[in-house]
Amino acid sequence: MYGEQVAERAFIDEKRRLVRDSEGAEVVSETTVIMRLDAVCPAESRVTVNGRITYAIVSARQDGAGLPTPDHLEVACQ
Template sequence: MVEPYLGVSSVGDVFGPAVEVRGLLEQKTRLVRSPAGEEVTSSSTLRAPLETVAPAKSRVRLPDGRRTTVIAAVRQDGGGLPVPDHLEVQLQ
């Protein structure tokens, strides 16, 4: 389940409604860069359909019930080539 980050209001962070996202979840620790350019440790990576909306700071609930946050989402688009297009969602 992904609750997309929408921004900040006078009462704090604002999130969209939770949406179920199906994809491949790789639970492997690795070092990634945040949108601000900082090196951050990612505990999991979700490979989801390209149309998935999961900007940085979105909230995610994994199948095991663990809650985490999106570090960054990177489009992997083959531009029509016969390769798997997907959105790589790096999770804290």
């Protein structure tokens, strides 16, 4: 069961890469979604990218803690 659908503006990187899921297993990610830092997208979230449904493998906050960096949430999807 999923929560209410939320639309987010995001940068999409459709490049295959190897990531580790929340349990440490190696998984192939087909798409990386980069969105605003305070967005919420935990592992196993259903994500629609360019009309294609995929699922979040793992998400990571990239926060410069006040430094002038491009802070964002990075979500690796199947």
